[in-house]
Amino acid sequence: MVRDEDEIIRKRQRERARVMALLLGAFVILLFFITLAKTGMNW
């Protein structure tokens, strides 16, 4: 029973970490393009 609980917790933590990594990566890319736009190198 405890093993099942641990598996569920680990699975959710892994999924949340993956989503957070994707979001942070997307945010870094967004900041890059915002910087380009603000410095006048318009896209």
Added chain:
Amino acid sequence: MPAMDMTNPAALPADWRDFLALTKPRVMSLVVFTGLCGLLIVPQLPPLALGFTAILCIALGAGACGALNQWYEADIDAKMRRTAKRPLPGGRMDRQSALHFGVGLGAFSVLLMGLATNWLAAALLAASILFYVFIYTVWLKPRTPQNIVIGGAAGAFPPLIGWVAATGQFATLPVLLFAIIFLWTPPHFWALSLFVRSDYAAAGIPMLPVVAGAETTRRQIFIYSLPMAASAVAPWPLGLTGPIYGACAAILSFVFLVLAARVLANRSLDPIGMAPERHLFAYSVFYLFALFTVLVVDRWLPW
């Protein structure tokens, strides 16, 4: 790691999909769309990255509103069929996580808006979030049948924010767009609340059909539809849009008024006999999408 109590799913770390559900993605789609339209009708478009960021911030702000609304109303949501399966009443998330998520998302959206576009747009975004959470959710909704009338202002902000994010200033056209959504909200929500009246009554929410009855609600729907239709057509005679928008807005608003008149004529108190209310509710969503689409098309067509 200590063993967790499996009989209480909220003791587990919440699934990321439940955080997404907290943001009310379907409501967000209409908010994002109207915000995007507000941004696309400006005289001079901003750089793509800044325009995208502005819309992203409007979406995140709307998501924060949804999360904070669900955090505050978890006990009410549990009493209504339509909302009982949401993450908090469904027991899939603890309330503190929802609160932290909502506050974090709201603060992030305002800061990013200010840094990427301008602080007037950020202030408007902050005002719309605070208005929705404190004025509508906490103060008006549980107290007065006018909740939707005044609270509708929160949903009317996005096109104004989109315009201000792109231009840095106010203008007549986005203020009219604010007025259209503000006046559209009561007929839209009252049509819904007529055929889900028992849900609102069970939850103790003083929606107009619960407090004043179906007949008064139907009359109010029709009365509010009149200034809504007038404000929808107004940009054309004011010279702010072209004839394509004017003609389409007139036709779309006429159909809205016909459906509102059918609601006014309906006498059924049973949800099964409320087809006119269901038709008006469905059409009202289409109406707003169509009206704003035509607005953008009219702005960008070469004639």
